Amino acid sequence: MTAKRSADQIHAALSAQIVAGQLRPGDPLGETVLAGRFSLSRTPVREALQRLAAEGLVERGPRRAFVVRQMTPEALRDLFEALGEIEALCAGLAAQRMTAIARAELARTIDQDSGDHAGYAVLNAQFHDALRHGAGNRVLAGMLDDLNRRSLPWRNAQFQTSARRMESSRREHRAILQAIMAQDGDRAAGLMRDHMATSLAVVLRMIAERP
Amino acid sequence: MTAKRSADQIHAALSAQIVAGQLRPGDPLGETVLAGRFSLSRTPVREALQRLAAEGLVERGPRRAFVVRQMTPEALRDLFEALGEIEALCAGLAAQRMTAIARAELARTIDQDSGDHAGYAVLNAQFHDALRHGAGNRVLAGMLDDLNRRSLPWRNAQFQTSARRMESSRREHRAILQAIMAQDGDRAAGLMRDHMATSLAVVLRMIAERP
DNA sequence: CGCTTGTCACTTGTATACATATCTTACGAA
DNA sequence: TTCGTAAGATATGTATACAAGTGACAAGCG
Numbered sequence: 286m287t288a289k290r291s292a293d294q295i296h297a298a299l300s301a302q303i304v305a306g307q308l309r310p311g312d313p314l315g316e317t318v319l320a321g322r323f324s325l326s327r328t329p330v331r332e333a334l335q336r337l338a339a340e341g342l343v344e345r346g347p348r349r350a351f352v353v354r355q356m357t358p359e360a361l362r363d364l365f366e367a368l369g370e371i372e373a374l375c376a377g378l379a380a381q382r383m384t385a386i387a388r389a390e391l392a393r394t395i396d397q398d399s400g401d402h403a404g405y406a407v408l409n410a411q412f413h414d415a416l417r418h419g420a421g422n423r424v425l426a427g428m429l430d431d432l433n434r435r436s437l438p439w440r441n442a443q444f445q446t447s448a449r450r451m452e453s454s455r456r457e458h459r460a461i462l463q464a465i466m467a468q469d470g471d472r473a474a475g476l477m478r479d480h481m482a483t484s485l486a487v488v489l490r491m492i493a494e495r496p
Numbered sequence: 497m498t499a500k501r502s503a504d505q506i507h508a509a510l511s512a513q514i515v516a517g518q519l520r521p522g523d524p525l526g527e528t529v530l531a532g533r534f535s536l537s538r539t540p541v542r543e544a545l546q547r548l549a550a551e552g553l554v555e556r557g558p559r560r561a562f563v564v565r566q567m568t569p570e571a572l573r574d575l576f577e578a579l580g581e582i583e584a585l586c587a588g589l590a591a592q593r594m595t596a597i598a599r600a601e602l603a604r605t606i607d608q609d610s611g612d613h614a615g616y617a618v619l620n621a622q623f624h625d626a627l628r629h630g631a632g633n634r635v636l637a638g639m640l641d642d643l644n645r646r647s648l649p650w651r652n653a654q655f656q657t658s659a660r661r662m663e664s665s666r667r668e669h670r671a672i673l674q675a676i677m678a679q680d681g682d683r684a685a686g687l688m689r690d691h692m693a694t695s696l697a698v699v700l701r702m703i704a705e706r707p
Numbered sequence: 708c709g710c711t712t713g714t715c716a717c718t719t720g721t722a723t724a725c726a727t728a729t730c731t732t733a734c735g736a737a
Numbered sequence: 738t739t740c741g742t743a744a745g746a747t748a749t750g751t752a753t754a755c756a757a758g759t760g761a762c763a764a765g766c767g
Contacts (some may be wrong), residue, residue, distance in 0.1 A: 291718075316749070326722040327749090328539075335543060339550035348729060348748055360634065367635035374581055423571065424578035428639060501750075537752040559718055560760060644736070675736090 292329035295319070296336050303342050303353055304437050310355040314343060341435045358489055359402065365488070368432040369481025372416060375429060376461060376477050377470035379419025388466050391415055396463060405455055412458050415465060439488045450487055457483070503540035506530070507547050514553050514564055515649050521566040525554060552646045569700055572650065576699070579643040580692025583627060586640060587672060587688050588703035590630025599677050602607070602626055606673060616666055623669050626676060650699045661698055 299319075302308045314334060316327045323330070334351045337343045346352040356364070383391075394411050413433070417426045444451045457480040464473035502505035510530075513519045525545060527538045534541070545562045548554045557563040567575070594602075605622050624644070628637045655662045668691040 292720080315747095317747090320722095328721055328723090331543070332546060332720095335546055336550065339547065349750090351747070362634045363635040366633055367639065370585055370636070371582075374585065419743090422574045422577055424643075425581070426575040428578065434633075526717095528717090531752095539751055539753090542719090543750095549743080560720090561718070 290329070290448065291323075291325050292332040292336075295323055295329055295333035298323070299333060299337060300340075300342060300434075300446070303337075304434075304441070306442070308353050310353050312353045313346070314351040316351075340431065356439070358492070359489065360483060361492075364432065364436050365481050365485040368436055369478050369485075371425065371429055371432060372481070373477040375416040375420035375422075375425055376465055376473040378422065378425075379463045380468050380470035380473050382421050383415075383419040383465070387419065391462065392466055393443060393466055394439035395459065405451060408455065408458060412462060415462065420464065440484060442491060443484060443487050447487070452481070454484070501540070502534075502536050503547075505545040506534055506536070506540055506544035510544060510548060511551075511553060511645075514548075515645075515652070517565050517649060517653070523564045524557070525562040525564065527562075551642065567650070569703070572699065572703075573696060575643070575647050576692050576696040579610060579640075579647055580689050582636065582640055583645060583692070584685035584688040585629040586627040586633075586636055587624050587676055587684040589633065589636075591676045591679050591681035591684050593632050594626075594630040594676070596629065599679075602673065606670065612613065616662060619666065623673060626673065633660055651658055651695060653702060654695060654698050658698070665691070665695070702703070 299308070299314070308314075315381045316330050316334070319325045319330045319334075334343060338345070338351065342354055344354045391411065395408070413429075416429060420426065443454070457476065461473050461476045461480065464470075464476055510519070510525070519525075527541050527545070530541045530545075531538045545554060549562065553565055555565045556564045581676070602622065606619070624640075627640060631637065654665070668687065671688045672684050672691065675681075675687055
């Protein structure tokens with residue numbers, strides 16, 4: 286289940302802590318300190334930090350030390366725009382490439398959507414998989430995973446501050462999925478852009494209120 | 497000028513050798529061997545290999561050893577499609593976002609295009625920068641750089657086998673740039689897709705003839 | 708003859724010692 | 738008081754020793 290290699294464990298742990306907000310932007314990530322915290326040597330810590338840097342979760346600070354990445358509003362705008370455009374692209378491709386069988390399967394899972402909070406996570410996962418597999422392009426799928434990981438902390442933060450946003454986000458996802466199932470790629474792409482624009486606006490307002 | 501850190505030098509050297517074709521897909525990259533070749537220890541070699549893996553230039557083989565990444569025709573198709581779509585996206589954004597000043601400057605450099613082989617490299621660089629800066633999105637720019645690096649070996653290989661392809665590629669680039677300058681985003685995006693599709697066809701035919 | 712299994716060689720994973728660079732801080736002179 | 742410089746501390750960069758895992762090959766058994 287869990288990876289054997291120590292470097293993988295450190296990477297997973299740090300990634301989870303950053304995404305969960307336990308490690309906040311700007312927090313220092315000294316190799317020696319982390320090595321002591323995980324009771325390991327600096328070598329696997331270095332590997333984990335380098336991978337996190339490649340994923341954009343951490344960056345180099347003074348003394349070449351790693352720190353949790355700090356996102357300016359402009360960087361956040363770029364990230365959400367990129368995510369929206371790539372997802373729109375994949376949605377369009379999925380709409381025209383998914384097989385009838387895959388669409389039918391997706392329709393079934395959506396009908397089973399119960400509507401509670403747990404159901405939201407399920408719908409989200411279905412949504413993500415529909416784009417990943419439906420677009421039929423492993424490179425784009427990898428980029429999508431990457432952008433999703435990088436934006437996850439802020440997308441989650443939306444729902445912590447306003448529970449209503451979860452409902453509207455949920456409706457938007459359903460609409461996009463239905464457009465995909467109707468093989469209307471342009472509509473799916475357009476809805477996706479609107480969806481990400483709304484999410485960005487919510488996040489920007491949130492960080493403007495709480496610096 | 498050159499980076500001071502040994503890991504950076506190793507990374508740059510290996511990247512260059514892979515791109516130049518001196519290291520061919522499937523070639524083993526043992527840490528000990530490379531350490532000896534560069535007269536350094538395994539530590540910076542490991543960092544360089546991990547970065548190359550994150551960039552998709554190398555992958556894990558048997559015994560968790562790194563090998564130069566082997567691209568199947570399907571992976572190549574995904575890569576070129578992704579590159580074409582992202583560049584099309586950036587071309588569309590650039591067409592609508594570039595300032596009149598930037599467009600005028602770009603027009604001037606294109607008019608100065610001399611038409612020889614050296615000019616092709618210049619035009620290519622202008623083209624790349626126009627997309628990078630014109631789209632005004634650092635995240636998309638980073639993804640574009642990444643995809644360009646990953647596809648560079650094969651895009652270069654086109655011209656090694658058929659010099660004529662360089663001329664047609666050159667014409668296609670010019671047409672896309674003119675569409676961008678005319679602020680016709682849809683046309684720029686469409687031309688870009690055609691351009692990448694043609695490149696992919698050339699590359700696939702090439703690797704089919706020479707396995 | 709084929710399959711299994713055990714050993715061996717070689718690789719990567721980890722720990723740690725040492726080198727080097729940079730930031731901080733203290734001290735002195737203008 | 739302030740600026741500059743030098744020394745010291747602390748972090749990362751590198752080298753190397755040791756541990757552990759895996760594939761290959763061969764020998765023995767069915």
